[in-house]
Amino acid sequence: xxxxxxxxxxxxxxxxxxxxxxxxMDLLFSEKIEQNQNKAYYTTVLDHNxxxxxxxxxxxxxxxxxxxxxxxxxxxxxxxxxxxNTGNVSFIFGLFDExxxxxxxxxxxxxxxxxxxxxxxxxxxQEEQLGKDVSSxxxxxxxxxxxxxxxxxxxxxxxxxxDNGDLxxxxxxxxGATGTSNGIQNIINESYFIYRDLWESRxxx
Amino acid sequence: xxxxxxxxxxxxxxxxxxxxxxxxxFVAVLGICSSLAISNTLPNAIAMGFGVTFVTMFSSMFxxxxxxxxxxxxxxxTYMIIISTFTIFVQKFLQAYFPDIYASxxxxxxxxxxxxxxxxxxxxxxxxxPWKYSIIDGFFSGMGYTxxxxxxxxxxxxxAFGTIFGYRIMPENFxxxxxxxxxxxxxFIVGLMIWLLRNWAKSYEEA
Numbered sequence: 001x002x003x004x005x006x007x008x009x010x011x012x013x014x015x016x017x018x019x020x021x022x023x024x025m026d027l028l029f030s031e032k033i034e035q036n037q038n039k040a041y042y043t044t045v046l047d048h049n050x051x052x053x054x055x056x057x058x059x060x061x062x063x064x065x066x067x068x069x070x071x072x073x074x075x076x077x078x079x080x081x082x083x084x085n086t087g088n089v090s091f092i093f094g095l096f097d098e099x100x101x102x103x104x105x106x107x108x109x110x111x112x113x114x115x116x117x118x119x120x121x122x123x124x125x126q127e128e129q130l131g132k133d134v135s136s137x138x139x140x141x142x143x144x145x146x147x148x149x150x151x152x153x154x155x156x157x158x159x160x161x162x163d164n165g166d167l168x169x170x171x172x173x174x175x176g177a178t179g180t181s182n183g184i185q186n187i188i189n190e191s192y193f194i195y196r197d198l199w200e201s202r203x204x205x
Numbered sequence: 206x207x208x209x210x211x212x213x214x215x216x217x218x219x220x221x222x223x224x225x226x227x228x229x230x231f232v233a234v235l236g237i238c239s240s241l242a243i244s245n246t247l248p249n250a251i252a253m254g255f256g257v258t259f260v261t262m263f264s265s266m267f268x269x270x271x272x273x274x275x276x277x278x279x280x281x282x283t284y285m286i287i288i289s290t291f292t293i294f295v296q297k298f299l300q301a302y303f304p305d306i307y308a309s310x311x312x313x314x315x316x317x318x319x320x321x322x323x324x325x326x327x328x329x330x331x332x333x334x335p336w337k338y339s340i341i342d343g344f345f346s347g348m349g350y351t352x353x354x355x356x357x358x359x360x361x362x363x364x365a366f367g368t369i370f371g372y373r374i375m376p377e378n379f380x381x382x383x384x385x386x387x388x389x390x391x392x393f394i395v396g397l398m399i400w401l402l403r404n405w406a407k408s409y410e411e412a
Contacts, residue, residue, distance in 0.1 A: 006276065007276055007278065007279060010274070010275075010276055010279065011279070014283065014286055018286055018290050021290050021294075022290070022293065025293065025294055025297050026297075028297075029297040029298065029300065029301040032301035032302065033297065033300050033301050036300070036301065036304045040304070127311075127312070
């Protein structure tokens with residue numbers, strides 16, 4: 001019995017010290033990690049809008065040329081970035097229910113001011129195996145200039161449907177990665193509807 | 206005379222053991238999973254090597270410092286907790302200060318927890334030795350791993366991407382060996398390395 005009490009005390013002490021270590025690490029690094037994440041988002045939005053910047057000036061140029069519009073959605077704070085010159089809007093996709101085969105696929109898509117044409121798209125985080133090319137420019141460049149079918153349940157289609165496979169809202173799927181192709185299609189479509197509704201609610205209010 | 210004496214010091218033997226005689230990769234064949242996965246470029250290899258070295262050093266030091274208090278029944282669990290704490294530290298440090306390297310290493314930084322070298326040194330050395338030798342043992346075991354990783358990546362990066370540290374060194378018309386960027390190409394290089402380095406270290410297994 002004495003032995004078990006000793007084990008219990010030992011486990012409690014270890015748990016206490018490791019918890020303390022994790023809290024300390026969080027305090028030490030969380031601000032810098034968040035800053036890096038914002039920098040990744042900001043540089044992507046600037047790139048999509050073809051705004052020039054240098055590494056040291058990312059935050060200043062972003063503040064001067066992009067508006068940050070925040071919205072509440074199911075307890076989450078969502079952001080739509082809008083270019084003050086062109087009116088292009090950018091949002092982060094992949095934060096909701098849909099995901100890739102192996103994990104989340106998170107990125108930024110930029111649309112024109114009418115919310116109907118893709119200006120550019122980037123994938124910033126993904127864990128796909130067969131579909132790892134989901135973040136490659138070769139795949140993503142297909143989306144540039146794509147006209148979304150905003151009245152359909154699937155504004156973007158990844159993979160051919162119909163006979164010709166040449167619909168204006170359609171791109172080729174990733175070879176050998178049907179699951180990832182379906183995943184990115186569903187992620188973009190799901191995010192599109194959510195952000196479009198939020199953006200329209202802003203115009204109404 | 207002094208040089209001859211150094212050969213009989215404990216720290217020199219620990220150094221030789223970690224780097225050559227009992228090198229974790231080419232003699233003990235430990236940590237192979239991450240060696241194959243992240244030795245495709247030199248920056249990845251160096252970052253991973255330093256990460257494993259840091260975790261091995263400090264987890265060995267802590268295991269050694271508290272070895273008289275760690276209950277035998279909870280030995281392995283305690284190692285895991287200590288190792289995971291330092292691994293998470295490395296993970297957060299890279300995420301905060303080297304985000305590009307963190308992104309390219311992907312899940313493998315977190316998988317330092319499962320690297321057999323770290324656990325192996327804790328169980329084989331740190332639990333039986335004072336902390337000052339354990340930290341040296343952890344350092345040289347980690348550096349032994351880093352040394353092999355760097356050698357592999359020096360071969361793989363030019364062949365797979367035509368570059369070293371991201372700078373192009375191969376001729377413009379050089380056709381890259383795509384397989385060298387994948388685990389299958391790494392297997393080939395690791396096999397060759399094990400053969401060459403075992404010959405250099407005269408480390409032969411008895412038939």
